[in-house]
Amino acid sequence: MSQENSPAQALLLLEDGTLFRGKAYGKTGTTAGEICFNTGMTGYQEVFTDPSYTGQMLIMNTCYIGNYGVNEADVESDSVKIRGLICKNITKRYSRMVATGSLEDYLSANNIVAIQDVDTRSLVQHIRQKGAMNCIISSEISDIDTLKAELAKVPPMEGLELSSQISTTAPYYYGDKDAALKISVLDLGVKKNILQCLAERGTYLKVFPAKTPAQELLDFQPDGIFISNGPGDPASMPYAIATVKELLAANKPFFGICLGHQLLASAMGIPTFKMQHGHRGLNHPVKNLITGRSEITTQNHGFGIEPEATRNHPDIEITHLNLNDQSIEGIRIKNKPAFSVQYHPESTPGPFDSRYLFDDFIAMIRQHQ
Amino acid sequence: MPLDTSIKSVLIIGSGPIVIGQACEFDYSGSQAARSLREEGIKVTLINSNPATIMTDKLVADNVYLLPLTPESIERILEEVQIDAVLPTMGGQTALNLSKEVEELGIWEKFNVRLIGVDIKAIDKAEDRDLFREWMIEMGIPVAPARVANSLLEGKEIAQEIGIPLVIRPSFTLGGSGGGFVKSKDELEAALNAGLNASPIHEVLVEKAVLGWKEFELELLRDSADNVVIICTVENFDPMGIHTGDSITVAPAMTLSDTAFQLMRNTAIDMMRSLGNFAGGCNVQFALNPETEEIIAIEINPRVSRSSALASKATGYPIAKIAAKLAVGYNLDELQNQITQTTSAYFEPALDYVIVKMPRWNFDKFKGADDTLGLQMKSVGEVMAIGRSFPEALQKACQSLENNATGLTSISRSKMRPEELMEYLKRPTWDRIFRLKEALEAGISIKTLRELTHIDRWFLYQIQDIIKVEQQLKAIGNLNDIQPEFMLECKKMGFSDEQIATVLKDCTPEQVYDYRKANGVTRIYKMVDTCSAEFAAVTPYFYSTFEGKSEKV
Numbered sequence: 001m002s003q004e005n006s007p008a009q010a011l012l013l014l015e016d017g018t019l020f021r022g023k024a025y026g027k028t029g030t031t032a033g034e035i036c037f038n039t040g041m042t043g044y045q046e047v048f049t050d051p052s053y054t055g056q057m058l059i060m061n062t063c064y065i066g067n068y069g070v071n072e073a074d075v076e077s078d079s080v081k082i083r084g085l086i087c088k089n090i091t092k093r094y095s096r097m098v099a100t101g102s103l104e105d106y107l108s109a110n111n112i113v114a115i116q117d118v119d120t121r122s123l124v125q126h127i128r129q130k131g132a133m134n135c136i137i138s139s140e141i142s143d144i145d146t147l148k149a150e151l152a153k154v155p156p157m158e159g160l161e162l163s164s165q166i167s168t169t170a171p172y173y174y175g176d177k178d179a180a181l182k183i184s185v186l187d188l189g190v191k192k193n194i195l196q197c198l199a200e201r202g203t204y205l206k207v208f209p210a211k212t213p214a215q216e217l218l219d220f221q222p223d224g225i226f227i228s229n230g231p232g233d234p235a236s237m238p239y240a241i242a243t244v245k246e247l248l249a250a251n252k253p254f255f256g257i258c259l260g261h262q263l264l265a266s267a268m269g270i271p272t273f274k275m276q277h278g279h280r281g282l283n284h285p286v287k288n289l290i291t292g293r294s295e296i297t298t299q300n301h302g303f304g305i306e307p308e309a310t311r312n313h314p315d316i317e318i319t320h321l322n323l324n325d326q327s328i329e330g331i332r333i334k335n336k337p338a339f340s341v342q343y344h345p346e347s348t349p350g351p352f353d354s355r356y357l358f359d360d361f362i363a364m365i366r367q368h369q
Numbered sequence: 370m371p372l373d374t375s376i377k378s379v380l381i382i383g384s385g386p387i388v389i390g391q392a393c394e395f396d397y398s399g400s401q402a403a404r405s406l407r408e409e410g411i412k413v414t415l416i417n418s419n420p421a422t423i424m425t426d427k428l429v430a431d432n433v434y435l436l437p438l439t440p441e442s443i444e445r446i447l448e449e450v451q452i453d454a455v456l457p458t459m460g461g462q463t464a465l466n467l468s469k470e471v472e473e474l475g476i477w478e479k480f481n482v483r484l485i486g487v488d489i490k491a492i493d494k495a496e497d498r499d500l501f502r503e504w505m506i507e508m509g510i511p512v513a514p515a516r517v518a519n520s521l522l523e524g525k526e527i528a529q530e531i532g533i534p535l536v537i538r539p540s541f542t543l544g545g546s547g548g549g550f551v552k553s554k555d556e557l558e559a560a561l562n563a564g565l566n567a568s569p570i571h572e573v574l575v576e577k578a579v580l581g582w583k584e585f586e587l588e589l590l591r592d593s594a595d596n597v598v599i600i601c602t603v604e605n606f607d608p609m610g611i612h613t614g615d616s617i618t619v620a621p622a623m624t625l626s627d628t629a630f631q632l633m634r635n636t637a638i639d640m641m642r643s644l645g646n647f648a649g650g651c652n653v654q655f656a657l658n659p660e661t662e663e664i665i666a667i668e669i670n671p672r673v674s675r676s677s678a679l680a681s682k683a684t685g686y687p688i689a690k691i692a693a694k695l696a697v698g699y700n701l702d703e704l705q706n707q708i709t710q711t712t713s714a715y716f717e718p719a720l721d722y723v724i725v726k727m728p729r730w731n732f733d734k735f736k737g738a739d740d741t742l743g744l745q746m747k748s749v750g751e752v753m754a755i756g757r758s759f760p761e762a763l764q765k766a767c768q769s770l771e772n773n774a775t776g777l778t779s780i781s782r783s784k785m786r787p788e789e790l791m792e793y794l795k796r797p798t799w800d801r802i803f804r805l806k807e808a809l810e811a812g813i814s815i816k817t818l819r820e821l822t823h824i825d826r827w828f829l830y831q832i833q834d835i836i837k838v839e840q841q842l843k844a845i846g847n848l849n850d851i852q853p854e855f856m857l858e859c860k861k862m863g864f865s866d867e868q869i870a871t872v873l874k875d876c877t878p879e880q881v882y883d884y885r886k887a888n889g890v891t892r893i894y895k896m897v898d899t900c901s902a903e904f905a906a907v908t909p910y911f912y913s914t915f916e917g918k919s920e921k922v
Contacts, residue, residue, distance in 0.1 A: 037903075039719035039721075039900065039901040039903050040627075040719070041602075041621045041622075041719060041720060042622075042625060042626065042627035042630045043626070043627030046627060061719065061721045061901035061902065061903075062621070062719070062720065062721060062901070063720070063721055063722055063723050063757055063758065064623065064723070064758075064759070067623055067624055067827055068624055068625070068626045068827075071626070073628075074626065074627070074628060088721070088757060088758075089757075089758055091827070091830075093826075093827070093830040094827070095624055095825050095826040095827035095830070096624065096626060096659075097659050097660050097662075098660075098661075098662060117916075119916045119917025119918070120721065121721055121757075121895055121901075121902050121917070121920075122917045122918055122920070124721075124901065124902040124903070125902050125920065128902060128903065128904075128905075281719060281901075281903070282717070282719075283716050283717040283718070283719055284716070285702065285713045285715045285716045287702055292594070293594065293595075293596065294594075294596050294701070294702040294715050296598060296715075296716065296717055323702055323712075323713035323715055323716075324711075324712040324713055324716070324904070325712075347631070348627070349627035349631075350627070350631070351631065351634060351717075352631060352634075352635055
């Protein structure tokens with residue numbers, strides 16, 4: 001980085017007109033989407049490949065990413081899902097003996113446009129105060145008006161249906177086919193480790209595309225039903241809400257995570273809403289109201305379920321509460337074997353505190369048999 | 370569980386005189402604990418033999434006793450003041466040992482005083498190397514292979530079986546004295562003899578040395594409902610083999626994948642939950658094999674330790690203050706984050722900056738002392754620096770050492786030839802970081818330096834980046850030829866004005882300052898807020914850096 005050949009400049013423009021400057025990284029180009037931030041200090045590769053981040057422009061709050069390179073095993077899906085990346089420092093030279101490559105090559109191979117050397121702390125504070133909004137980053141356009149025009153073409157996250165674009169296109173199986181239990185999984189953008197957490201507990205999974213009719217999931221004659229995490233606005237997914245309603249009517253043990261939680265609530269008539277800036281990180285405190293124990297959780301969501309309607313619903317019991325903002329983190333349907341959580345018990349990245357929920361699901365299935 | 374209202378008056382024991390390994394950290398934790406308990410309406414009585422402390426200020430406690438730290442003093446206090454409970458975890462090993470002595474004499478029982486925030490049995494289990502090993506093996510947690518020897522012959526047999534390199538740790542000696550490494554066969558006999566002679570019971574532990582493994586430290590809090598959180602993860606720049614107190618340390622961990630980190634987190638939580646019954650702070654150390662990422666447990670300290678103070682400052686999370694509240698009955702999920710005052714104290718701090726702690730040695734005042742760093746702590750203090758990059762924090766730390774270092778660059782140069790430097794770097798010394806920089810400048814490869822020191826490549830790359838900027842600065846030569854963007858780059862890499870002036874021709878620090886002011890390359894201030902700006906902070910503290918804009922409370 002001598003005076004003459006410093007790296008190319010890149011710009012970050014927010015929907016409200018705020019401009020941040022930084023340096024180009026990854027692929028040269030322009031990319032836009034809704035901005036969000038993640039406060040986790042480890043696990044960048046797992047985060048970037050998490051399908052729930054589809055369409056998101058992601059700020060990593062931590063000072064450094066890329067230090068330990070990338071590893072083929074540390075992925076949550078087969079490609080990078082974030083739309084753009086905003087960082088303070090992305091290290092060029094990594095150090096990890098078991099790494100299989102550098103983050104820079106990985107981002108380039110996945111066509112990700114990134115910007116670094118941004119005052120991410122000011123940016124995060126801005127988002128915290130003003131709320132989530134669309135943004136554009138570019139390492140090729142330096143004219144602000146052109147950027148503004150490009151940014152105006154990007155649809156808002158609210159009302160966006162993304163699951164069907166990233167879900168599997170055909171059903172597939174996961175786990176040991178001789179396992180004692182069978183589970184039908186509705187893939188709305190499922191993280192690999194969720195499937196792993198279920199399979200390693202003695203289940204055989206059939207994973208279905210997002211728009212599969214409920215009857216097909218039931219035709220597998222599953223012992224339990226699982227509705228996955230995923231990106232986008234749950235309110236824009238009437239097809240999935242209808243599927244969940246039908247599945248609930250079948251009275252099979254039912255577990256939902258994140259988007260799956262929002263869809264369970266929606267199927268029960270609870271409205272969802274767009275949060276001011278969401279919860280994304282590995283340190284969110286949640287209290288289990290049934291056991292009284294607390295857990296540190298991995299979170300990644302920009303929508304939530306309406307608290308008042310949930311509290312007043314005669315058939316819903318609130319099981320988990322966020323200790324920071326008292327938002328609803330888990331529910332149980334009183335007259336059905338169905339429960340869901342807003343956070344990510346499979347973690348990766350993040351703490352293993354909530355893995356017991358998978359055990360609870362298996363116990364529920366066994367009890368129901 | 371909420372506040373235990375049967376506790377109305379608490380005795381806090383200080384750590385006594387300042388010695389190597391036990392310094393003002395315990396004054397910091399003791400004062401925090403005293404304030405924390407008084408917030409709850411609890412009367413605080415303090416005993417310390419060291420008057421040069423904040424905790425003995427009349428404003429900190431209700432009663433202050435400047436007395437020798439002896440059972441007699443404790444008895445006198447208990448006769449004069451109604452004490453319901455004693456909190457012995459804030460005054461380091463000194464306070465714990467005194468509490469144990471008083472316990473054995475039956476004095477606590479006589480005056481109906483409860484020990485809070487501690488489980489004496491847990492302390493014994495954690496501190497006795499044999500008990501610790503047995504307990505780890507029982508839990509299925511890997512530890513370095515080791516066996517106890519009571520004679521030279523036995524020691525040699527064990528050495529044969531385990532293989533070199535080895536650590537020889539004499540039993541029942543203070544601060545690691547008499548211990549040492551055996552890196553080749555001909556060092557074995559001398560090391561065994563030294564260890565056996567140093568031990569009052571003629572006993573040593575012959576342990577496999579995991580030299581070159583990376584060292585990590587986790588600071589945890591646990592409440593009486595068994596909720597556990599990791600407050601801070603610290604990575605040692607210096608690999609295994611150098612006392613943590615003598616290591617340059619970094620937070621958050623710089624080279625740790627989530628897979629490796631979660632393994633440590635899970636192991637630390639399992640250890641803590643199986644360790645007796647107490648509510649408070651705890652510290653766990655691990656070594657990680659960089660080739661396989663397997664870990665072994667090194668030690669656990671079930672009390673507020675030297676590193677808790679560092680972790681508190683590094684994250685903004687007041688460990689001693691919260692540990693004191695846990696000791697009087699609260700659970701973590703009932704308490705508030707003291708910095709945001711709106712969110713929960715039950716969470717794990719997220720950092721958006723880099724912390725570098727650097728020890729400060731005073732070998733020039735200890736003429737004839739061996740300046741090789743190893744199992745025994747030799748530094749007399751430490752500095753902590755904060756930056757938005759590792760080079761910035763590292764150079765700020767160098768600048769704060771109060772020696773002649775103006776950054777990583779301009780400390781007295783050794784003028785050693787490359788071969789001499791390579792020889793020198795084999796032995797860890799206080800000035801290793803400066804000599805590493807010289808070695809890189811002399812063209813010695815990262816690969817060679819890694820083999821010599823086992824320091825992770827990532828840190829060596831960072832030093833190389835600092836050198837690159839310095840060389841560019843030198844090539845430019847004159848202050849007036851520097852573009853403001855490059856000046857900003859230098860400041861982001863932690864270069865001080867004095868350092869820049871030294872590298873340039875005919876330039877003073879004042880001129881660099883004036884240049885910066887005229888060109889808008891000025892210092893701004895950012896918060897340490899425990900949460901990476903996710904929530905608004907009410908009582909944060911600030912550090913300076915060079916990017917964007919300053920923030921206000």
